[in-house]
Amino acid sequence: MRIRFSIPLLLGLAAFAGRAEIIDRIAVSVGNRVITESDLNRQIRVVALQNGVKPDFSPANRRATADKMIEQKLIERELENSRYPLPSAAELAPILDDFKKTHYPDDAAYRKALADYGITERDLLEVLAWERTLLRFIELRFESSVLVTDQEVAALARQNRLSTADAERSLISSRADQQVEQWLKDARRRTTIIMHQEVFQ
Amino acid sequence: MVTELLERPYDKMSSVRPQHAYLPGLVLLIAAFPGIIPAQSNAYIGRSVVNIRFDPPRQPIEGEELFQILPLKRGQPLSMDVVRESIARLFATGRYADIQVDAEPYNQGVIVTFRTRNSWFVGNVSAGGKVNDPPTAGQLVNASRLELGTAYSDASLDQAVNSQRRLLEGNGLFTPAVRPVFDYDDRYQQIHIRFQIESGRRARFAPPDVTGDLKVSLQRIVAATKFRRWIIHTWKPMTQARVSRGLEGIRNLYQKENRLEAKVTLESVRYDPARNAAIPVLRIEAGPRIQVNPVGYKFPKRRLQRLIPIYEEHAVDHDLLVEGAGNLRDYLQSQGYFEAQVEFKEQAVIRDRASLDFLIATGRRHKLVSITIDGNHYFSTETLRSRMFLQTANFLQFPHGRFSGSLLRRDEDTIRNVYESNGFRDVKVTAVTQDDYRGNPGELAVALHIEEGRQYLVNSVQLEGVEKLNRESLLARLSSTQGQPFSEFNVALDRDAILARYFESGFPKATFEWNSKPSANDPYRLDVVFKITEGQQQFVREVVINHQGLKTTRPSLVARQLQLNPGDPLSPTAITDTQRRLYDLGVFAKVDAAIQNPDGDTDRKYVVYNMEEAARYSVGVGFGAEFARIGGCQTCLDAPAGQAGFSPRVSLDVTRINLWGAGHTVSLRTRVSTLDRRALLNYSWPRFGHHDSLNVSFTGLYEDSRDVRTFNFKRWEQSEQLSQKVSKATTLFYRYTFRRVSVDRSTLKISPLLIPLLSQPERVGVLSFALIQDRRDDPVEPHRGIYNTLDLGLAEHAFGSQFNYVRFLARNATYHPIGKRFVLARSLEVGVIHALNNNGDPLNAIPLAERFFGGGNNSQRGFPDYQAGPRDLTTGFPIGGTALLFNQTELRFPLIGDNIGGVLFHDMGNIFSSIGKVSLRWSQHNEQDFNYTVHAVGFGIRYRTPIGPFRVDLAYSINPPYFRGFKANNQQDLVNAGVDPCVTYPAKCVLQRISHFQYFFSIGQTF
Structure with missing residues (x-):
């Protein structure tokens, strides 16, 4: 894109404020799904809200966020194809309540925070829903097929001074994570992923 | 310009809309105010959408569909969720590579513009230039893996070029230039790619670089590769096929050394540009010598190598040994050792040698003599037996019968499946084997006991979810209907039928689910529900x-x-x-x-x-031969019944297709043999008048033949034919033929003084109609069906003919399977030629070359070729007839294995002098009587080949004709003998007979 830059242009910016403006565009395409720039920004804001920090819109953070969202898209596709059950509204309501209680003294503070971060409750709910969905996906798709032996559980419990139940849970979880990583690697390889660089500059 | 569009997609847009060039200035301005977080364009959120535009205006999706897809609508308040959703839906169509949404204020509302860049799809992919074959241009196109209609990307092009380079390098072409040339089709978003390839010089092999544990000399390894020419020792040019054969050669070398675990790997091929040489880098691990010992039974080496897959796989592992043991066991069981047990034992490697023992306990040899089935009521025993692999012993095909534990289990499963697929869900099939059946040692009997149980039937069928297709037409296709047996097999058929109907109707995402439950009144009657999810129609x-x-x-x-x-x-x-x-x-x-x-x-x-x-031109060259009673010299008169002869044959065909670009074809077919010389020029016009069922052809023929023993003739013929395919089985032919036939007088085996008519050249113009109806299941080897032909012709002066006659020839053949193995085939052929406006001898009114000549390979095997029918009373040579009746009956059956079959046949019939003389009488009244029916029986062998069965027939003619023949050296002797040669030279007139024994070799079934 050629760039023209002049003083009359700067002076004309006020007039330019009334002309066309990009309100959204594709940041990343994952197969036939997209992550738009507004998706990306929203995700950065919501995560910042969850972590209680200022949103970081630097190119590095945008790329990192896009990377996570790519994985989300791959998993969403798998969920659709395999018809895994999604969490219902009734399941999500207590999670949102819990978040509010944990992070804010009252509803007013919560609403102000949403306004400060430029997001809506629906945006937050979507991210929470996604987190829930991801956990369920890992549980159904990977954890249910992980096998651990009693010897391995006992060894880990001894090593990390955990109860047997905790050691088993930890072992299953770490193996499932490995499988998730491998699955994501394979899914990325099979899918055409294009990052539109102009969005990350 | 279009290429630039691909490379710098927004250049064009920025030249049209200069405001985007100012965007960085705006960003800088915003950055000067750090308190502002980049907003989600809040200024426009909530404003009414006044208009929705697209840039460019011409979009890859049609207008109506475009606005149906778009959730953003005019008059609605602008929402980022809806904008995101719009981008997602547009992108999901696959027609866009990039989408950007702009908003600009207008009055109190906002105008939204979608700025798009189209995606591209692969169109025609071709390869050309100086391509050194191999690889061929087609292989290079396939290597690109650019599939028609799929999305194009730069990454896929890079992969394509890399794949082509690898293919070229694999064929010794290490310095190729591959340049893709693009042609864009904006209208259909297609990108046509032509790969311009300069493959360069092919490298030659050089001595391979071999590492590892070889155990044989390098010279022997190099010799096994055959990379070097024999004797002259120059290195061959490298091709992929040679490399592959070379590696196989090394593996075979090690196998001959019994190093069955040898691993031969081509790690890479190094290229030396200075010498243009390709150096294969090989890694070889020879492994120990392994001796395979079958203990307890002796196998020929070749059979052992076929049965134990370690030889073919060039590896020794547990799975292959288990498979080998299983194969040995199955083989032994097929030889009657039904109790055979096979185990294997691997010995340790000592001094580069190891032993692999297959311990075989054959048990007693048996013969399967009886298979009985009881308890079956729904299916007959014949029906069930026809589905079984087990066979009782018979003389040729299975001397010990066919039995093994796995075959028995397979037959039990087969019978069970047959019952279950007919609603008998609770069926039980139990097999009991009895050794020493009826006190006979080694004789085995198998008894299958069937408990059928109750048959489950369909009480009702409901179809849910059918909205766009006609429910009744779907129900009509179902196997599961009220009162019919219920089975999951039938449900699977129904699923396939329903989904096929949906797929044909443009519903690629239709899905099918089903459930069933017993009806309220009867637990053996089921209510079945089929649930269809139609999906979107395309x-x-x-x-x-x-x-x-x-x-x-x-x-x-x-x-x-x-x-x-x-x-x-x-x-x-x-x-x-x-x-x-x-x-x-x-x-x-x-x-x-x-x-x-x-x-x-x-x-x-x-x-x-x-x-x-x-390719528009094709040339074919063929060689063949015929060996039968066709011999004897052309001008000799001493063998009217034919002699054994051999006739080699050469053919040359040249064809040009797609004449005028209209799909017409012209071909020249020539054939030269000792029996005839022929040239045929044909012009074919398919789909005449734009009708798929009509074809027109024009033919010119020249033939110089001595097929018929009585004379040689030359024939010039031209014909025009219109064929009409009425149905899949039936074709009609309308034909006009004009021919001029002249008999070569020097070869005439009958006296020209006696029958001057027969030695004159003749002109015949015939208008004819023919019908072919073919309802056989397989035209090469039919097992059932019917085959009819009919040919009716009229020769008349009006058509340019010297002679007026009507010719009728018809054939009816039918094929009937008998049991699983036998086929009864029969054929009846009748014909008559009737001279019009003739008061004399009907035979004399029809010229020699137009008469029926028959007998031989395909009509009546009691005669040599064309030897049936009336004969010249002086010389004894056949003179043809005006009536024809042949009947052939064959019993066809498998003889040895699957490729060799046998035939018992009976042929009867003859050529008759006229229709009035047709007779089924089987005895010949005297040596001048040929109007009787000759019978022949015989036996034939058929060997199945890819082009049809190779056929050998041996026939015994029960009542061949006697005739008197004048034993002269040539025709002049015949002329000199006068009108009645047998009176003039009685010693030269001898009584002869067609031989009782006839033999024939050919390809294809008799009929």
Whole structure:
């Protein structure tokens, strides 16, 4: 894109404020799904809200966020194809309540925070829903097929001074994570992923 | 310009809309105020959408569909969720590579503009330039893996070029230049790619670089590769096939050394540009010598190598040994050792040697003598037996019968499945084997006991979810109907039938589920529910013919074959039907068909066809031979019944297809043998008058033949024929033929003084009608069906004929399977030639060359070729007849294994002098009487080949004719003997007879 830059242009910016403006565009395409720039920004804001920090819109953070969202898209596709059950509204309501209680003294503070971060409750709910969905996906798709032996559980419990139940849970979880990583690697390889660089500059 | 658009997609847009160039200035301005977080364009959120525009205005999706897809609507408040959703839905169509949404204020509202960049799809892919074969241009195109209709990307192009380079390097072409040249089709978003390839010089092999534990000398390894020529020792040019054969050669070398675990790997091929040499880098691990010992039974080495897969796989592992043990056991059981046990034992390696023992306990040899089935009521025993692999012993095919534990289990499963698929869900099948059956040692009997149980029936069938298709037409296709047996097999058939109907109607995502429950009144009657989810129906947007492959063929010829129209449901059946019709034109070497953008979320799709024209000229050379009673010299008179002869044959055919680009064909076929010389020129015009069922052909023929023993003749003939395919089985022919036949007087084996008519050249013009009806299951080796032919011709002065006659010839053949193994085939052929306006001897009114001549290979095996029927009373040579009756009956059966069959046959019939003389009498009244029916019986062997069965027939003629023949040296002797040679020279007139024994060799069934 050629760039023209002049003083009359700067002076004309006020007039330019009334002309066309990009309100959204594709940041990343994952197969036939997209992550738009507004998706990306929203995700950065919501995560910042969850972590209680200022949103970081630097190119590095945008790329990192896009990377996570790519994985989300791959998993969403798998969920659709395999018809895994999604969490219902009734399941999500207590999670949102819990978040509010944990992070804010009252509803007013919560609403102000949403306004400060430029997001809506629906945006937050979507991210929470996604987190829930991801956990369920890992549980159904990977954890249910992980096998651990009693010897391995006992060894880990001894090593990390955990109860047997905790050691088993930890072992299953770490193996499932490995499988998730491998699955994501394979899914990325099979899918055409294009990052539109102009969005990350 | 279009290429630039791909490389710098927004250049064009920025030149049209200069405001985007100011965007960085705006960003800088915003950055000067750090308190502002980049907003989600809050200024426009909530404002009413006054207008929705697209840039460019011409979009790859049609207007109506576009606005249906878009959730953003005019008059609605602008919401970022809806904008995001709009981008997602547009992108999901697959037709866009990039989408950007702009907003600009207008009055109190906002104008939203979607700025898009189209994606591209692969169109025609070809390869050309200086391509050193191998690889061929077709292989290079296949290596690119650029599939018609799929999304194009730069990454896929890079992969394509890399794959082609690898293919070229694998064939010794290490310095290729591969340059893709693009041609863009904006209208259909296609990118046609032609790979211009300069393959360069092919490298030659050089001495391979071999590492590892070889255990044999390098010289022997190099010799095994055959990379070097024999004797002269120059290195061959490298090709992929040679490399592959070379590696196989090394593996075979090690196998001969019994090093069965040898691993031979081609790690890489190094290229030396200075010498243009390719150095294969090989890694070899020879492994120990392994001796395979079958203990307890002796196997020929070749059989052992076939049965134990370690030889073929060039590896020794547990799975292969288990498979080998199983194969040995199955083989032994097929030889009657039904109790055979096989185990294997691997010995340790000592001094580079190891032993692999197969311990075999054959047990006693048995013979399967009896298979009985009881408890069956629903199916007859014959029906169940016809589905079984087990066979009782019979003389030739299975001397010990066919039995093994696995075959018995397979037959039990087969019978169980047959019952279950007919509603007997609770069926039990138990097999009991009895050794020493009826006190006979080694004789085995198998008894199958069947408890059928109750049959489950369908009480009712409900179809849910059917909205767009006709429910009644779907119900009519179902196997599961009220009162019919219920089975999951039938449900599977119904699922396939329903989904096939949906797929044909453009519903690619239709799904099928089912459930069943017992009805309230009867637990053995089930209510079945089929639930259909139709999904979105897809339609043809347009049929796109890529013209890059059409150099000669007229586009109108292609267009007439299309079975799809815009707006039709997107039916895979119609797509492949069009593809088949294009192939049937006979002018294309390749026809690719694809749905463009198959994964895109749109309802209307382009169907794309790519064609590659076949080479227009083809030349064929053939060699053949015939060995039968066809011999004897052309002018000798001493062997009227024929002698054993051998006739080699050479043929040369030249064909030019796709004449005028209209699919017409012209061909020249020539054949030269000791029996005839022939040249045939044919012009064929298929789909005459744009009718698929009509074909016209024009033929010119020259023939110089001595097929008939009585005379040689020359024939010039031209014909015009219109054929009409009435149905799949039935074709009609309308033909006009004009021919001029002249008998070569020097070869005439009958006296020209006696029958001057027969030695004159003749002109015949015939208008004829023919019908062929073929309802056989297999034209090469039919097992059932019917085959009828009818030919009716009229020769008249008005058609340019010297002689007026009507000719009728008809054949009816039927084929009947008897049990699983036998086929009864029969054929009846009748014919008559009736001279018009003739008061004399009907035989004399029909010229010699127009008469029926028969007997031999395909009509009556009691005679040598063309030896049936009336004979010249002086010389004894056949003179043909005007009536024909042949009946052939064959019993065809398998003889040895699957490829060798046998035939018992009975042929009867003859050629008769006239229709009035046709007689079924089987005795010959005297040596001048030939109007009786000759019978022959015989035996034949058929060996199945890819081009049809190779046939040997040996016939015994029960009542061949006697005749008197004048034993002269040549025709002049005959002339000198006067009108009645047997009175003039009685000693030269001898009584002869057609031999009782006849033999024939040929290809193809008799009929």
